[in-house]
Amino acid sequence: MLLENGAKGLGVAAANEPARQLGVTEGLAFTDARARAPNLVAEDLDPVADAKALAALGDWMIRLSPLVAIDGTDGLILETTGCDHLYGGEHAMMEMLSSLLQRNAISHQLGLAGTPGAASALSRAAPGTCLKEGEEQAGLTxxxxxxxxxxxxxxTLLRRFGLTRIGQLYGIDRRALGRRFQSRSAADAVLLRLDQALGLRHEPLAPLRPMPLRSARLNCPEPIATSEAIKIGLEQLTQEVCEALSATGIGARCFLLTAFRSDGSRSDIAVKAARPVREPKHILRLFRERIDTIDPGFGIDLLLLEAHRTDVMETSPMALSGDLASTDMDAIALSALADRIAARLGEGAVSRVQPRESHMPERAEPQARFDGSVPIPAIPSPTAGPRPIRLLPSPERVTVMAEVPDGPPLRFIWRRVPRTVTRADGPERIAPEWWTHIAAPQTPPALGGQARPWLTPKMDPRADAAQIAHVRADLEAMLDAPSEPVKLLPRARDYYRVEDASGRRYWLFREGLYGDGRGGPPEWYVHGLFA
Structure with missing residues (x-):
């Protein structure tokens, strides 16, 4: 049995069938349970672990229905509409589910009805019962x-009124039932649950996973355990899903393949596309890189393919010739190439440069995830010099060994390697963005605990000793008071294109000018590499 702390102390939270036969039930005090069965084995209830186990079981149940929701703390609800015919009907599906849980040593109680509330009630109070749609009122009486x-x-309140059966609530006037409760919300909760069970009110479900717009499943008569068999099954599922997508004129950006093993575990692999697709060859090419990551274990008895993030596909006729095309770039072919690269190197491996107006090179071309649209080329400034092919994520400081005040360094150390400059070109001055560094003027700190005018270095010769002592105290307080950090103003950059003795070309810049009054001596950085 499982124990938990309640308002009346330690009590029984759950008991198995042998404990029930000895008179131990839920809600019984632990001392009373020990008195009835001294040899019982008890453990503390772990609600967090139980919730994780229930969610894992729900994910596994997706093999039977795409819509699986949590029911309380100990139950699951499966939407079987449109799925029961795959197993020979509702009764056959229920028997198959029961045998599947028994093989995995999972104790269970099943109930089937036309509403979630009625199915939940049957599973808890009349396990094994199947009600057809419209039979809820008679079946729950x-x-x-x-x-x-x-x-x-x-x-507790309903028992005090003598209402112990669901059928007794049918003939009671709803207003009279509401008056028996202390609050209107409590009465509405009872009526809501009753109406949901009878199908008078809709009960929304919160599925564990979002419902795919299109999905296909393949039941394996015998468990498969090879990558080649998985590929054959995936080809069949992909063709079926793409035909369904084509019939509605849409495509999908994400495809999820789930392999359900015969031992109750599962394995998922997903591929994503930059834009909606529905071409089987392209989808299979993306899965080809990851099929080997599926561990068949003791065998796979079900394959499920789902299409997520669906959207309308952009279809347009091809141009008669390249001269008549609106652009030199084929967006569809570019997206397909990006999808293959991402499938091999991982999600986020393909990005695009999004031009932005900024003087600073690292801000002018930020990278964004490739979304399938044709990148907009940046318009180069007529006064800007050549830019390197590779721009470092952030400028890296270098140590200058031989510096020329108005030119590039003769020697510098970058990444612990000394480099000698043989040729150089520049400078290209980039002014700072002064409008992003405007700060409000700061008020001088108060002296002596109150606001005073700033002291001038010239003192009145007629001041007495008391005035001089007061001024001295104010000066000492000002010097001892903590000062705010000084905000340095941005400094201009002088960029140079240099080449070292090995033929490597760098994009260096000197931040700051000598005597600009905006900090110490200038510092040197490497910002990019030329081909």
Whole structure:
């Protein structure tokens, strides 16, 4: 049995069937349970671990239905609409699910009905019962009111009124039932659960995973355990999903392949595209790089392929010739190439440069994730010099060994390697963006605990000793008071293109000018590399 701390002390939270036969049930005090069965084995309840295990079981149940939701703290709800025919009907699907859970040593109680509330009530109070749509009212009549997933206070209050069965709530006037509760919200909660179970009100479900717009599944008569068999199954699923997408004129940006193993575990691999696609060859090419990562274990008995992030595809006729095309770049071919690179090197391996107006080179061309659109080329400034092919993520400081005041360094050390400059070109001056560094003027600190005018270095010769002592105290207080950090103004940059003795070309810049009054001596940085 499992124990938890409650308002009345340590009590029984859950008990298995042998403990129930000895009279140990949920809600019983731990001392009473020990008195009835001294040899019982008890452990503390771990709600966090139980929630994780329930969510993992729900993910595994996606093999049967794409919509799986959590029901309380100990149950799952599966939407079987459109899935039962794959298993021979509702009763056959229920039997198959029961045998599947038994093979994995998972204790369970199943119930099937036309509403989530009725199915939850049957699984808790009448396991194994199947109700067709419209039979909820008759099928729930003899079940206890606790099966409606009510709060403990609501159950206690209903028992005090002598209402212990769900059927007893049918003939009671709703207004009269509401008056028996202390608050309107408590009465509305009971009526809401009753209406949801009977199908009078819709009960929204929060699925563990978003519902795919298109999906296809392949049941394997015998568990498969080779990559070649997985590829064959994936080809069949991809063709089926793409035909469904083409019928509605849409494509998908994400495809998720889930392999359900016979031992109850699962393995997922996903591929993403920059723009919506529905070409089977392209999708299979993306999966080809990752199929080997699926571990079949003791065998895979179900494959599921889902299409997510669907959108309308952009279709346009091809130009008769390259001269008539609106652009020299094929956006579809470019997106396909980016998808293959991302599938091999990982998500985020392909990015694009988004031009932005800025004087600073590192801000003028920020990188963004490639979204399938044709990159807009940056318009070079007519006064800007050549730019390197590779720009470093951030400028790296160098140590100058031989410096020329108005020119590039003769020797410098970068990444612990000394380099001798043989040729140089420049400078190209880039002024700082002064409008991004405007700061409000600061008020001088107060002296002597109150605001005073700034002292002038010239003292009145007629001042007495008391005035001089007061001024001296103010000066000492000003010197001892903590000062705010000085904000240095931005400095201009002089860029040079230099070449070392080995033929390597660098894009260097000197930050600051000699005697500009904006800091110490200038500093040198490497910002890019030329081909």
């Amino acid at each position: 003899d079940l206890p009111v606790a099966a409606l997933r009510l709060s403990a206070d609501a159950e």
